[in-house]
Amino acid sequence: MAEKNILAYFKSPDQAQHAARKLQSLRVADMSIDRFGAYPGGELNQPMNPLTGNIASLSTLTLNADISGPGAGILGAADPSASGMSSGGQDGTEGRDILLTVVLDEGVFTQAMRIIEESGGMV
Structure with missing residues (x-):
């Protein structure tokens, strides 16, 4: 099956970790959590x-x-x-410097989006 990717932004690492734990039950091919900023x-x-x-x-x-x-x-x-x-x-993007990147099966894409939004993520 085809894969889709999601880039979700969170305000804290805990929110992203919470979403990542829930997403593990889906067919996730790859997932990472990173912090980014405007300056090195x-x-x-x-x-x-x-x-x-x-x-x-x-x-x-x-x-x-x-x-x-x-x-x-x-x-x-x-x-x-x-x-x-x-x-x-x-x-609405103020303070969202945590990026959750998910690659998953296309069949569970809408379910993954719902999990991310319920966990406080912005896609």
């Missing part, structure tokens, strides 16, 4: 003093972005999420 970087690994440290950009401090140069630093600092002065994300 990850956990804050090197503590620094913002008063004396060499700071590439405001987004380095607030978003832990790994800035590659002055231009990237300016663009990163211009993002509303860097300053906290955001308008609130009216499109």
Whole structure:
């Protein structure tokens, strides 16, 4: 049979894990959960003093972005999420940085979509 894929966005890893556990009962060929963001970087690994440290950009401090140069630093600092002065994300995607990717049999596609939406996912 043919396979279909689903890209679902969640607000927390727990929500995605909950959906993944339910999806295991279906004929899932492949599944993964990943976190993504607009800027490279990850956990804050090197503590620094913002008063004396060499700071590439405001987004380095607030978003832990790994800035590659002055231009990237300016663009990163211009993002509303860097300053906290955001308008609130009216499109409903705000805070959905967990991606659940599922490849499954076409016959259980609608059932999988229902499980994801009941678990708080947005497709």
